[in-house]
Amino acid sequence: MKELKHLNKYFKKYWFKLLLGILITIIARIFSLIMPSYVNKSIQAVEEYMADVITLSDAKGLLLQYILIIIGAAILSGLFTFLMRQTIINVSRYIEYDLKNEVFDHYQLLSLNFYKSNRIGDLMNRISEDVSQVRMYGGPAIMYGIQTLTLFVCLVPLMFIKAPTLATYTLLPLPILSILIYKISKIIHKRSTKVQEYLSTLSTFTQESFSGISVIKAYSIEPRVNEEMRNLAIEGKDTSMSLAKVNAWFFPLMILLIGISNIFVIYIGGRQYINGEIETVGIIAEFILYVNMLTWPVAVVGWLTSIVQRAEASQKRINEFLQEEPAIKNIVAEHKSIHGDIEFKNVTFTYEDTEITALNNVSFKVKAGETVAILGKTGSGKSTILDLVARLYDVSSGEVLVDGVPVQQLNLDSLRKAIGAVPQDAFLFSDTIENNIRFGNENATHEDIVEVAKKAVVHKNIQGFAKKYDTILGERGITLSGGQKQRVSIARALLKDPKIYLFDDCLSAVDTETEEEILNNLKKVSESKTTLIVSHRVSSAKNADKIIVLDQGKIIQEGTHEELNNQEGYYKDLYINQLSGKES
Incomplete structure (x- = not known):
């Protein structure tokens, strides 16, 4: 991620909003963790009533209390999730705005030789498509990354505290998932770079075709231009499909591994309940909710990896031009009136x-x-x-x-x-x-x-x-x-x-x-x-x-x-x- 270090100055610029957004994200996730434990307590209340430990009136009172807590936690979690998007996603838009201005300002400083050796379509693609890819890293990647990290930090210890053996079996597929993500992300990085390079080629071709439309019509070469466009489209399809095929592995693998985790919860949890190792069947329901709460964060790891790899590839292309030194430099700050000799x-x-x-x-x-x-x-x-x-x-x-x-x-x-x-x-x-x-x-x-x-x-x-x-x-x-x-x-x-x-x-x-x-x-x-x-x-x-x-x-x-x-x-x-x- 060395190319993305260029964005650190923008993160420093908007540090307060980012910090506030991260704090809100953590709070939102913590509120979402309340529901599973109260589902467990609700099941326990029903079990206690069935075992004549508590009366029907007490059971109803407890269930109403737990339901209100679950609803309140869900509302607060939703509210903080809204605020989270209003802070972190907004910051990503500010970063996109600043980066586009930085690139455009730098373009204007570069000499005519630079424009002779680079195509307009490529310049346009780097300030539009590439910057948009980088924005995803500056917003959604951070937001979902913090969500995922918070859930793992809070959930994993909680699961081990409540049922260590069950937690071990439940989380067993995750290291396998991590290894697969690492392998696939390397392929994504290479193919993302090729996709961005293709988009620059496409932008250049279409821009030149539209600008030179009078020449194309005058020489009646529309069929040839159409054929070139068709070949470009085929190349783009093949390039994008090669990336899509790799991305397509993420969600099926994650759903499979999460499904395996659910099977472990039901089978191992059921055996432990039968053997008296866990006191209530509610713990199984709680763990199923925990596993399903982890489904999106685990699935999003692959998506985040793809976003970061794409952003890295795009920022590298942006940095190539930002590191281009202007041949004509304004080394004198003092303004002076010109007479005309x-x-x-x-x-x-x-x-x-x-x-x-x-x-x-x-x-x-x-x-x-x-x-x-x-x-x-x-x-x-x-x-x-x-x-x-x-x-x-x-x-x-x-x-x-x-x-x-x-x-x-x-x-x-x-x-x-x-x-x-x-x-x-x-x-x-x-x-x-x-x-x-x-x-x-x-x-x-x-x-x-x-x-x-x-x-x-x-x-x-x-x-x-x-x-x-x-x-x-x-x-x-x-x-x-x-x-x-x-x-x-x-x-x-x-x-x-x-x-x-x-x-x-x-x-x-x-x-x-x-x-x-x-x-x-x-x-x-x-x-x-x-x-x-x-x-x-x-x-x-x-x-x-x-x-x-x-x-x-x-x-x-x-x-x-x-x-x-x-x-x-x-x-x-x-x-x-x-x-x-x-x-x-």
């Missing part, structure tokens, strides 16, 4: 997952308030520059400085709050258009949102929808066209009103006329802002204060539109090609 000093960057060197000894400066356009072929390292400014990655060598300070020495929250980023692949949430734009500034009014939507030239499109700004977008903004998604994303960045704008080819899906209008609006908005524009179009770059041209991770040209257009090279060729294409 940016400098790259001999920056080289290689992606860990592909080992591709995206930038090779790149150096340039951007003054606060300047607009710099970055052009180049696909894969030349343009987007990487923006990622390094936002510190989504750390450089392999060299330095990226903002306001003269290396980005590693700036508070990460301060840096990113000063940046308004618009990625090429605009991501929109499954929410209203207004809330998607408000993501840039949660305190913005509706009028503020309309204003930035107009600057992003998307207001008219939004007005064309039946519910206008209250239109609910599909997952990843599938309701909108590519150009509309990009413009909503631009509006979101404008609403944030940051010190630094990072535009990553965010007008690629927009027609030239709309692009020109947006660029004019952006020029007005970003007059006092530092702006980096990555683009494949000269039209997006020509009005910039400086243009940088990249090729295979190196700067091959740098200057203004006029300067670069007057010298032979990539920029002039690109300008001529795009100009002739526009004219034609």
Whole structure:
């Protein structure tokens, strides 16, 4: 159970409720133990009446008294059982809440490389299914475990005090049960791990299928996807059945062993009563009740073992990610205002997952308030520059400085709050258009949102929808066209009103006329802002204060539109090609 030690901090956090719940559990079990002894006394009262030891009136009085005690004990036991669930089970829900938040918070700290090497379905399964399995350990397992322990601690000594020989025979099957549980639990642990791994695979497959449904339909590959799903379902059935077959041994074995105990009670108890070794037949009835009271606790031992094994397997999977160290760490606590000066000093960057060197000894400066356009072929390292400014990655060598300070020495929250980023692949949430734009500034009014939507030239499109700004977008903004998604994303960045704008080819899906209008609006908005524009179009770059041209991770040209257009090279060729294409 070493993996489950991670939960100890939560047990400490809720120690009072847990302790109270344990105390209530013990009290509930003690009240439940009252009934068998009073059943015995009731039988004794009947025997004494039959033997003319007491009168009928006395017998009735005793029986009424014992029945009231049994009913009262049952009511109190039920009440405390209710309170037990209200404490311990509630604690398990608190632990589930805290653990999910811990996992999610840690997910957000991890770098982009982590998400490149792990599938979304697996991430989702660990924060949902695995955490749910762990919750069962933090609540039901503790509750039923204490119940079982209390009954054994109280019942076994009591049984030996009342009838040692009968108790010995009655409890004889239990050690055999313990050995069987130990053997089966080891198999359960292995198979539980396989089940959880399968669920992650299934979550990944279904998530990717739903996200890529348009591709699946466009290529008419539904039969192939269905076949893959069928194979996954068969694998899941086989994996779950292998676990179910092992679990299926528990209850039959336990019922068999409890049945054997009952036979021992009747046979051995009957012989002892006939031989005069026990005084009353009531003791046999009492022991039968004791054995049946032990039925559920003994049966639950197997269930608890299964729960703990599943929780151990799930917590191990959770710990794998919780132990993953974030590549980007916020080592500076002090917040600092950002002005917008940016400098790259001999920056080289290689992606860990592909080992591709995206930038090779790149150096340039951007003054606060300047607009710099970055052009180049696909894969030349343009987007990487923006990622390094936002510190989504750390450089392999060299330095990226903002306001003269290396980005590693700036508070990460301060840096990113000063940046308004618009990625090429605009991501929109499954929410209203207004809330998607408000993501840039949660305190913005509706009028503020309309204003930035107009600057992003998307207001008219939004007005064309039946519910206008209250239109609910599909997952990843599938309701909108590519150009509309990009413009909503631009509006979101404008609403944030940051010190630094990072535009990553965010007008690629927009027609030239709309692009020109947006660029004019952006020029007005970003007059006092530092702006980096990555683009494949000269039209997006020509009005910039400086243009940088990249090729295979190196700067091959740098200057203004006029300067670069007057010298032979990539920029002039690109300008001529795009100009002739526009004219034609």
